[in-house]
């Protein structure tokens with residue numbers, strides 16, 4: 156298994172303060188196991204519990220995430236209380252966080268949000284930046300975070316983050332090994348025991364922890380659960396040690412000539428710890444060699460890129476960073492605006508170039524969205540997160556962590572000074588702000604998104620980067636917003652005032668909402684006081700997507716997505732494309748982009764769109780965009796493949812609208828029907 160992150164495993168068990176006296180385990184947790192569990196282990200190994208746990212359904216918390224919500228939640232709460240009552244160590248806190256991940260089915264709020272809300276670690280994670288917080292996360296934010304880890308110092312907390320992310324990334328492979336070594340299904344083990352075994356197996360296999368580290372996991376199982384659970388932990392982890400030493404650690408069977416495609420996908424997926432459906436799809440789409448390269452990419456240490464403010468010279472910045480032992484170089488793809496950072500991200504962040512002050516970092520992190528996790532990864536690896544937080548490049552607005560692939564999407568859009576731009580799915584705002592920088596303060600950008608709170612963060616960041624005057628924001632569903640603009644356009648063409656009134660009311664409502672959110676930055680959006688254009692020179696639709704191009708940086712995402720969800724996303728993307736097309740000026744440009752690697756979200760979307768919109772055609776990237784030919788597919792699409800280009804995965808296409816039209820685009824049926832449904 157690949158070594159994903161460095162932690163000093165031997166620090167993991169070191170208590171930070173004197174151990175508290177533990178209360179006895181909750182009675183319910185001491186009950187005998189169900190009959191179905193009594194076949195495999197010697198009696199002394201049984202966690203004593205009478206009732207089998209109901210199955211986790213994966214549904215949203217408020218809909219009854221647990222098969223028997225009350226009982227299951229009570230059970231989980233008891234485990235959580237028990238974990239909170241033991242001496243906090245990196246392992247106990249990691250186990251608590253992993254449990255919460257299983258409870259909520261989401262990574263969000265964990266890696267970034269715990270172990271202590273009183274630290275910089277409480278910065279929202281990427282998932283939170285891109286999605287509205289779940290009811291559970293909202294509740295915790297209101298009530299304050301759990302007390303886990305309060306005694307841990309920042310280094311311990313980074314180690315926790317590392318453990319949680321590494322276990323999350325390698326979960327399937329770890330489970331395979333644990334199940335093979337124990338003869339038990341993971342689902343049949345109690346929830347905390349599952350996590351303890353995963354953490355223990357990860358340390359032994361990936362971090363080459365010595366065999367006596369097993370004692371510490373066993374002790375944790377004893378403290379949190381029961382002697383029987385400690386026995387299971389001891390048995391399984393020692394079996395892993397034994398097999399590792401003998402070189403017989405369980406491996407999925409290597410594909411042979413007779414192996415069916417499904418079996419090959421399964422074996423590959425287990426070995427590389429990915430879901431089988433995803434690997435099967437990639438095998439079909441990209442073939443075995445590329446799929447294996449992609450899987451390897453997803454499991455290795457990611458690297459980072461930073462977009463610099465226009466006044467900074469990338470070569471000079473890199474030279475300055477060299478003195479701080481940061482290996483950085485001007486981006487291969489966007490050499491005038493981006494640098495790539497190979498190591499020591501903390502030093503960079505402490506250089507004064509990126510960030511200083513917790514509040515400002517939070518804003519940056521929200522804006523950089525998916526790259527928060529990256530920073531977090533870097534922080535724990537390099538072991539110098541404090542330095543990261545005492546820096547200044549980001550807070551000063553002079554640098555923003557942004558992947559080159561995201562930068563290339565803006566290069567493809569190529570926004571020009573003086574134009575009207577609609578960023579139709581703008582939050583958290585990385586592409587909005589790069590576009591604003593390219594437009595040099597001239598023109599207007601309307602940043603639209605369905606997530607209001609994330610737009611507030613975008614406004615703050617725009618102000619800090621001196622783009623407040625040209626960037627205005629509006630929270631709405633694009634599928635409602637576009638028809639409203641179209642109606643206004645039609646009515647103003649025949650002198651009607653109703654729709655004009657509606658738009659002005661919407662703008663007024665947005666101003667009031669922004670003021671109610673109460674930031675001085677909100678005053679910066681002067682352009683909000685002017686009417687929005689009804690059509691735009693350029694429209695960027697950076698659509699919500701499965702995110703399969705960013706799995707290296709998102710440890711959790713591979714487990715959160717399902718094939719059904721990808722299909723649903725594709726449906727939404729089609730509707731959003733139709734809506735976005737309806738607000739492109741004749742002769743104007745629509746750029747559709749995703750960070751997905753799935754054809755159904757990319758190439759197939761474009762084909763379906765073109766079939767319904769004969770007034771649009773694909774425009775390969777013109778020379779002035781500076782897009783390197785090796786990033787362009789034969790069809791003229793921007794296609795960034797992580798294992799080929801060394802960036803995040805991204806897809807983007809320029810769709811030029813015919814200039815001879817009088818404003819009537821192709822079908823906007825998708826957005827109209829949605830708007831009507833919404834009104835009904």
Ligand SMILES: C[S@@+](CC[C@H](N)C(=O)[O-])C[C@H]1O[C@@H](n2cnc3c(N)ncnc32)[C@H](O)[C@@H]1O
Nearest residue numbers: 580581582583584585586604605632633697699
């Ligand atoms: C991939 S993210 C955009 C990232 C952003 N362009 C950036 O570079 O920072 C997709 C965004 O689409 C938004 N979104 C999803 N459905 C939407 C809808 N129906 N209308 C408007 N925005 C939507 C989500 O809230 C999310 O912020």
